[in-house]
Amino acid sequence: MKKVFIxxxxxxSAQKTFDNKEFLKEVITYNDRxxxxxxxxxxxxxxxxxxxxxxxxxxMGVVASNLAMKDAQLESVDAIITGTGMGCLIDSEKxxxxxxxxxxxxxxxxxxxxxxxxxVGGQIALGIQCxxxxxxYVHSGVSFESALLDAQLQLSxxxxxxxxxxxxxxxxxxxxxIHKLIKFIKEENTDTSSLLQSNTSGAIFGEGAGxxxxxxxxxxxxxxxxxxxxxxNTLSKENLEKKATSFLEENGSSIMDVDxxxxxxNGDVDFDGYYNVLSESIFADTQQVYYKHxxxxxxxxxxxxxxxxxxxxxxxxxxxxxKLNQKQTSTLKTILxxxxxxxENHSFTLLKQC
Amino acid sequence: xxxxxxxxxxxxxxxxxxxxxxxxxxxxxxNKGISRISKIDTVHENAxxxxxxxxxxxELEEQAGIPPDNNYSRTxxxxxxAAKEAIKDANILDMAAYKTGLISATSVxxxxxxxxxxxxxxxxxxxxxxxxxxxxxxxTQKIAEELGIEESLVTTISTAxxxxxxxxxxxxxxxxxxxxxxVVVGGADCLSKFTINGFKTLMILSDxxxxxxxxxxxxxxxGEAAAFLxxxxxxxxxxxxxxxxxxxxxxxxxxxxxxxTASSENGDGATLAMEKALKVxxxxxxxxxxxxxxxxxxxxxxxSEGRAIxxxxxxxxxxxxxxxxxxxxxxxxxGGIEAVFSILALQNNVIFPNLNFxxxxxxxxxxxxxxxxxxxxxxxxxxxxxxxGNCSTVIFSK
Amino acid sequence: MEALKEELKNKIxxxxxxxxxxxxxxxxxxxxxxxxxxxxSIDALELIVMLDKDYGIKLSDPxxxxxxxxxxxxxxxxxxxxxxx
Numbered sequence: 001m002k003k004v005f006i007x008x009x010x011x012x013s014a015q016k017t018f019d020n021k022e023f024l025k026e027v028i029t030y031n032d033r034x035x036x037x038x039x040x041x042x043x044x045x046x047x048x049x050x051x052x053x054x055x056x057x058x059x060m061g062v063v064a065s066n067l068a069m070k071d072a073q074l075e076s077v078d079a080i081i082t083g084t085g086m087g088c089l090i091d092s093e094k095x096x097x098x099x100x101x102x103x104x105x106x107x108x109x110x111x112x113x114x115x116x117x118x119x120v121g122g123q124i125a126l127g128i129q130c131x132x133x134x135x136x137y138v139h140s141g142v143s144f145e146s147a148l149l150d151a152q153l154q155l156s157x158x159x160x161x162x163x164x165x166x167x168x169x170x171x172x173x174x175x176x177x178i179h180k181l182i183k184f185i186k187e188e189n190t191d192t193s194s195l196l197q198s199n200t201s202g203a204i205f206g207e208g209a210g211x212x213x214x215x216x217x218x219x220x221x222x223x224x225x226x227x228x229x230x231x232x233n234t235l236s237k238e239n240l241e242k243k244a245t246s247f248l249e250e251n252g253s254s255i256m257d258v259d260x261x262x263x264x265x266n267g268d269v270d271f272d273g274y275y276n277v278l279s280e281s282i283f284a285d286t287q288q289v290y291y292k293h294x295x296x297x298x299x300x301x302x303x304x305x306x307x308x309x310x311x312x313x314x315x316x317x318x319x320x321x322x323k324l325n326q327k328q329t330s331t332l333k334t335i336l337x338x339x340x341x342x343x344e345n346h347s348f349t350l351l352k353q354c
Numbered sequence: 355x356x357x358x359x360x361x362x363x364x365x366x367x368x369x370x371x372x373x374x375x376x377x378x379x380x381x382x383x384x385n386k387g388i389s390r391i392s393k394i395d396t397v398h399e400n401a402x403x404x405x406x407x408x409x410x411x412x413e414l415e416e417q418a419g420i421p422p423d424n425n426y427s428r429t430x431x432x433x434x435x436a437a438k439e440a441i442k443d444a445n446i447l448d449m450a451a452y453k454t455g456l457i458s459a460t461s462v463x464x465x466x467x468x469x470x471x472x473x474x475x476x477x478x479x480x481x482x483x484x485x486x487x488x489x490x491x492x493x494t495q496k497i498a499e500e501l502g503i504e505e506s507l508v509t510t511i512s513t514a515x516x517x518x519x520x521x522x523x524x525x526x527x528x529x530x531x532x533x534x535x536x537v538v539v540g541g542a543d544c545l546s547k548f549t550i551n552g553f554k555t556l557m558i559l560s561d562x563x564x565x566x567x568x569x570x571x572x573x574x575x576x577g578e579a580a581a582f583l584x585x586x587x588x589x590x591x592x593x594x595x596x597x598x599x600x601x602x603x604x605x606x607x608x609x610x611x612x613x614x615t616a617s618s619e620n621g622d623g624a625t626l627a628m629e630k631a632l633k634v635x636x637x638x639x640x641x642x643x644x645x646x647x648x649x650x651x652x653x654x655x656x657x658s659e660g661r662a663i664x665x666x667x668x669x670x671x672x673x674x675x676x677x678x679x680x681x682x683x684x685x686x687x688x689g690g691i692e693a694v695f696s697i698l699a700l701q702n703n704v705i706f707p708n709l710n711f712x713x714x715x716x717x718x719x720x721x722x723x724x725x726x727x728x729x730x731x732x733x734x735x736x737x738x739x740x741x742x743g744n745c746s747t748v749i750f751s752k
Numbered sequence: 753m754e755a756l757k758e759e760l761k762n763k764i765x766x767x768x769x770x771x772x773x774x775x776x777x778x779x780x781x782x783x784x785x786x787x788x789x790x791x792x793s794i795d796a797l798e799l800i801v802m803l804d805k806d807y808g809i810k811l812s813d814p815x816x817x818x819x820x821x822x823x824x825x826x827x828x829x830x831x832x833x834x835x836x837x
Contacts, residue, residue, distance in 0.1 A: 048772035049790060080609075086489055087512070092548075096465075099551050100472055104397045106805040108767075108798045112552035113614050113741070116461065117490060117512035122742025125609045131626055134609040134744055135520055138463075138512040139491035146509040150524065153531055178475045178485050233456075233498050233508035243505070299489075344495065557797060557814045616793060 004155045005354055006223040007162075008074065008213035010067025011307045012037055012060045013295050014206050018067060023311055024319040027294060029193045033186050034176055035206040035296035053110055054123070055090035057170030060209035061120035062127060065164055069128075072213040072221065078160040079133035080121050081151050082168065083143030085299020087117040089172035097174070120168055133160070141341030142231040143167060144210070144300045145349065149229045155216050166211030167300025176205065184342075186267075195267035195293040196324075203266040206296015210303025212310075218354055223310035224335075227251050227350040235346040240277045244338065247348045255282050257334045260318065262309045264302060264339035266292040274340050279324065288324035302339040306349065309335040313353045358601030358635070358751055359526040360591045363444025363584035365436040365540075366694045368681045369405035369577055372417075373439055377691075378698050381706045382726060386680045388563050388575050396547055398554055401561050404545060405577025405682025407432065420500070425483040427464035430493035432580035432687075433542030437497045440538060444584035445596070452535035452590055455507035457525045458494040458582075459517030459541030461686040463487075466546045493542060507534060512686065514740030515648070516607070517541050518581065519689025519748050523605035525585050535590050540582030540690035549576060549685065556615065558652045564683075566649035566676035567656050567722045569713040574650040577682025581690035583697075600697045603733065603751040604637065606630025610743030616654050621662025623745035624648075624737060628666045631735065631747035639667045642749070643731040644705050646696050647722070648739045649676020650683050659739060660718055672735075673723045675708035689738035689746060696734040696750045703730050757828045767802055768795050780824045788823075796821060807835040 011017040014035040015028055028038070037060065042051060045063045054062070061082065069077065091114035098107055113119075118136035125134050133154070137146035144167030151163040179185045186202040195204065214226060228251040235243055248254050261283045263275045279288050289312075295304040312318050316332050337349040366373065369387025370380035380387065391404045414431035415422060418438065426434075437456075441449075467484035475482055486492065494510040507528070511520045518541030525539035543549075553559050553576060560573035591598060608630060610623030617623065632639060648659055663671055677695050684691055699705060708722035733751045740746075761775045764784075768791065782788040785796070796817045803809045803820075809831065811817060820830045 048770070052769040052771060053794075085491070092465075095552065096469055096472060096548060099547060100469070104547070104551055106801055107551055107555045108801045109552070109555035109794055110798060112548075112555055113794065115552075116514050116741050118514060118740075118742040118744060119614070121513070122609070122614060122744065125611045125743065126614070129611050131609050131611050131623065133607050134513070134742070135511060135524070135607065136513050137509055138489070139494065139508070139510040140489060142509060143491070149507075153527060153533070157531065174472070178482070181475065181479070182482055182485050184486075231507055231509065232505045233495060234504050239505065345491075555797060555801070557800075613792070614794070 001156045002158050002216040004152050004226045005215050005218050006212050006226060006310045007215045007219055007221060008068040008072030009223065009307050009310060010064035010071060010211045011304060012040065012064050013208035013304055014038060015294050020071065023315055024321055027321050031189050031191045033189055033204060034171060035204055037208050053114055055088060055114060055170065057088055057168050058120050058123055061166060061168040062123055064209035064211040065124045065166055068164065068211040068213045074162055074213055076128060077130055077162045077164045077213065079154065079163045080124050080130055081135050081147040081163060081165050082121040083137045083147040083300055084117060084120065085138065085140050085143045085169050087138060088115045088119050089170055089175050091115040093172045093174045139345065140299050141339060141345035142347050144303045145229055145231045145347040149231065151214050152226055152229055155214055161217065162213060162215045164211060164213055166209060167303035168209035169207055169298040169300045171205060171207045192293040196265055198267045199269050201268060201270050203268045203297035206298050206301060208295060208304060210307050222354050224313040225352045225354040227352050230348045232346045234344060237274060237277050240274060241282055244278060244282065244348065251350050253334060253350060258286055258336045259329050259332050260287045260289055260312060260335045262305050262335060262337040263288060263290050264292060264305060265290045266297040271343050278338060285327060287318065287327040287329045289318060289322040290324050291322055299341065302347065305337055305339060309337055309351045313351060358603035359529050359585050360588065360598045361583050361600050361602060361697065362586045362591065362596045362598060363440045364599060364694050364697060365439025365443060366581040366691055367407060367432055367435045368579035368684065368691050369407055370680050374694065381680060381695065382704065384707065384709060386709060388682060394545055394547055396550055398550060402550065402559050403562060403575045405575060405684065406545060407578055425487045426496060427487050427493065428466045428544035429460055429462050429464065429542050430496050432544055432578065433458060433493050433497050434500055436540065436580035437501060437538060437582045440582040440584050441501055449502040454503055455528060455534045455537040456494060456498045456503050457509055457511065457521040457537060457539045458497060459511045459521040459686045460490050460493055460543055461512055461514055461517060462543045462546050462549060463490040464492055465548045466544050469547050513744040514742060515685055515688055516738040516740035516744045516746035517686035517689065519738035519746035520607060522583060522602060522689065522693055522748055523607065526602040526605060529585050529587050536584065536586045538582050538584055541687045542580030543685040543687045544578045545576060560651065563710050564651035564679055565710040566651040566678055566708055567660065567715060568711050569715045571651040571653065571656060573652050575682040577684040579681060579684040579687045579691050581687060581694045583693060600700050600750045600752060602748060604631040604635025604749035605747065606634060607746045610745060612743055615741050617658035617739060619658060621658040623743050624659055624662035624739055625665045627745040627747040628662065631749050635749045637733065640670055642672050642733050642735045644699060644734045645672055645674035646692050646734060646736040647674050647676045648737040649678055651678065655739060657717055659737060660715065660720060664718060664720060671720050673705050673727065675706055675723045677706055679709035692736050693748060696736045699734050700731050700750060700752055704728050753828055753832065756831065757824050760824055760827055763802060767798055778824060782823060784821055784823055807831050809834050
C-alpha cells in the first residue's frame with residue numbers, strides 16, 4: 001500500500017485564501033446570513049472565450065485546481081475527482097426560471113449544459129486535456145470526502161500517481177431564498193467572530209472551492225499525508241465516541257496521538273451538539289480548531305477544513321483565529337478532522353505530518 | 355485470473371416493465387415502451403416521444419411501501435422500488451450483518467418537484483417539504499434509510515449519462531479493496547420539464563421513435579427508470595452460499611476532453627474507456643460476445659461510438675445493439691438498466707435487437723443486430739457515454 | 753441593411769456573453785465560426801434561438817445554420833430575405 005501525500009492546494013473562499021502565501025493572517029469577519037467569496041482575478045487564469053459561459057462555481061473550480069497543480073509543480077494529472085453538494089446552481093436557476101417565465105419558449109442551451117453536476121470536472125479536464133478517470137460525487141456533506149476516498153483508494157493501490165481532488169459549491173439567489181424560508185440559513189444577521197455563541201438555529205451559508213493534488217510521491221513541498229478517510233450516512237450521538245475511537249485505532253492511531261482535532265462547527269445550535277460530544281469528552285484535552293466562521297457552511301466546506309489541517313501540519317503552526325481552546329501541543333504530527341451536516345453524512349479524515 | 359465481482363441481485367423499473375421479469379419479456383417480444391408524454395404538461399408534448407413509466411407517484415409510493423405523507427421526488431420513488439427488488443433478489447435478510455454500502459446515481463434528483471413548486475415555495479409553505487429533497491444525494495439517503503443501511507458508506511455519483519455505470523464500477527472497486535463486503539449500486543432518474551427542455555435546446559430530441567445507428571436518425575427519446583445491482587465479495591458469497599447472477603469483470607472510465615457536450619469525432623474517450631475495461635478484465639477484444647451500446651440515436655453519439663467500437667475491435671466487431679428504442683435514454687439510470695439487460699442477455703444467451711433500424715450509416719460498414727438472436731454468451735460489454743466527455747464501459751461475464 | 757448588421761453584432765455580443773469583444777472588432781465579412789470570432793456548435797444553437805425570438809425565423813435543422821451564420825453579411829442577408837417582421 002502506497003502512502004498518499006497532499007502536494008498542492010488551491011482554495012478560494014470567503015477569506016483571501018487563493019493567495020496561499022499567508023496563513024489566515026488577515027481574516028475577514030462578516031455580520032450576515034450569507035458570506036460571499038473573495039475572488040481572484042479570474043481573467044488571469046481563464047481566457048475570455050472560455051470564461052463567458054462559466055458561472056462562479058466553474059470559475060472557482062477551474063482556478064482552484066490550477067493553483068493546486070501549480071503549487072505541486074504539476075503539468076498534468078492522472079485523474080480528476082470532484083465533489084459538489086448542490087452542483088451548478090446559478091445556471092440551473094437561470095435555465096429553470098427562463099423555462100417557467102417564458103412557458104418553455106426561446107430557451108437556449110448554454111445554461112442547461114452548464115447546469116450538469118459534472119461541469120466543473122469536465123471543464124478542468126478540457127482545460128488541461130486530461131483524458132483520465134473523471135468522477136463527480138454529489139452527496140451533501142460528504143461530497144468532498146467521497147472524492148477524497150476514491151482518490152485515496154486509487155493512489156494507495158498504485159493504480160495512479162497524481163490525482164486532482166476538489167470540492168466546490170456556489171450560492172444562487174433563489175436557492176438562498178428558499179433555504180432561508182426553511183430556516184437552514186440563520187434568520188438574523190450573525191457576527192462570524194462570535195458564531196459559536198449565537199445560540200440560534202441555522203448556519204451562515206458560504207461558497208468556495210478547495211482543490212488538492214494528491215500523490216504517491218512525497219516532495220519537498222508536500223503538506224501532509226492522508227492516512228484515512230471514512231464517511232457514514234448516519235451516526236448517532238451515542239455511537240460517535242466509539243466510532244471516532246475505532247476509526248483512529250483501525251488506522252494505526254489513537255485519541256492520545258491526535259494533536260489537533262478540526263471540527264466542522266457552524267454555529268447551528270440544533271446540530272453543533274455532535275461536535276460537543278467529542279470536544280467535551282474524549283478530545284477535551286486536545287487542541288480543537290474550527291473554520292466555518294471563516295468559510296461559511298456549504299456542502300463542501302470541509303475542503304476548507306482539509307486545507308486548514310494540511311497547512312497546520314506543513315507550517316507547524318495554528319492561527320489563533322481558528323482555535324477553540326488553548327492546549328499545549330508538544331507535537332503537531334497527527335490531525336483528525338470530523339464533519340457532519342444537519343446530523344447526517346458524517347466524515348472522519350486522518351492526516352499525518354510527512 | 356480473477357473472475358470479477360459477484361452480482362447476487364438486481365432490480366429494475368422502466369418504461370418496459372416494473373421488475374426484472376417484465377423487462378425481460380418486453381425485450382424478447384420487441385415491445386417498446388415509447389409513447390407521447392402523459393404525466394408532464396409541456397408545450398412540446400406533440401413534438402417528442404418518451405419512455406414514460408405508467409405509474410403515478412401515488413402508485414409508486416404504494417409499491418415502494420412508504421406512507422403518503424412524505425417528501426420523495428419521483429426519482430427517489432423509482433429508485434426505492436428498484437432497490438427493494440434488488441435486495442429481495444439477493445436474499446438479504448440482515449442488512450447489518452456485513453459492511454454494506456450504497457452507491458447511487460442521478461442527474462435529475464428532486465428537480466421534478468423543484469420545477470413544479472419553484473415560485474410556489476416563495477408564496478406558501480404548502481410544498482416546502484420538497485426543498486431539502488432537491489439535491490442529488492437525497493434520493494440515495496432515503497433509499498439507504500429504507501433498506502436499513504446505517505453508519506455506512508453511502509454516496510451519489512452524477513456524471514450525466516455515465517453515472518450508473520460509474521456507480522457500478524466504483525462499487526466493484528470497493529468490494530475488491532475490502533472496504534465493503536457488499537454494496538448496492540445503480541441509479542435513478544425521472545422525466546422532468548427541465549431535462550425535456552434542456553435536450554430540446556440542443557436540438558437532439560426526436561419527434562418519433564429513436565433509431566440508433568440508422569443513417570436517418572433524428573435524435574433521442576428521453577426516458578425514466580431506476581435499476582440497482584447487489585455486489586458481494588467472494589467471501590460473503592461462499593459463506594452464505596449465494597447464487598451469482600454474473601460478474602462485474604472489467605470497467606473503465608475516461609474523459610474525451612474535447613467539448614462540453616459533443617463527443618470527439620473519433621470517439622477518443624469511448625475508445626479509452628473500452629480499452630481500460632478490457633485491461634481490467636484481462637480480456638482481448640475477441641473475447642467480447644455482445645456489446646450493449648450507448649446508442650442514443652443522436653447524430654453525434656452513434657457516429658462517435660461506432661468509430662470507437664471499430665478502433666477497439668477492428669475487423670472483429672462483435673454483435674452489438676442499443677436497447678434505447680425500448681426504454682428511451684434514461685440519463686443517469688441508463689448504465690444501470692443496461693447492466694440489468696446485459697446480465698439478462700448472459701443468463702439467457704440472447705442478444706436483444708436494435709429496434710427501428712432501416713438504413714445503415716454511410717460512415718462505416720458495421721451494422722447493429724436487428725433481430726433477437728440466440729447465441730452462447732460469456733461476456734457482454736456495456737457502454738455509457740455522458741456530457742462533459744465522461745465515457746464509461748463495464749464488462750459483465752458469466 | 754447596415755443598421756441590421758450593427759444590431760446583429762450587438763445582439764451576438766450580448767447573447768453569447770462576449771464581454772471582451774466590441775462591435776467594431778467584428779468585421780462584416782469575418783468568419784464567425786472556427787477562426788475569426790471562434791464560435792462553436794453551442795453558440796450556433798444560441799443564434800438559432802435568437803433568429804426565432806427576435807426575427808421570427810424558425811430553423812428545424814441545426815445544420816441549416818452553418819451557411820446562414822458564416823458571417824455578419826450572410827446573416828443579415830438571410831434575415832432580410834426571410835424575416836416576416
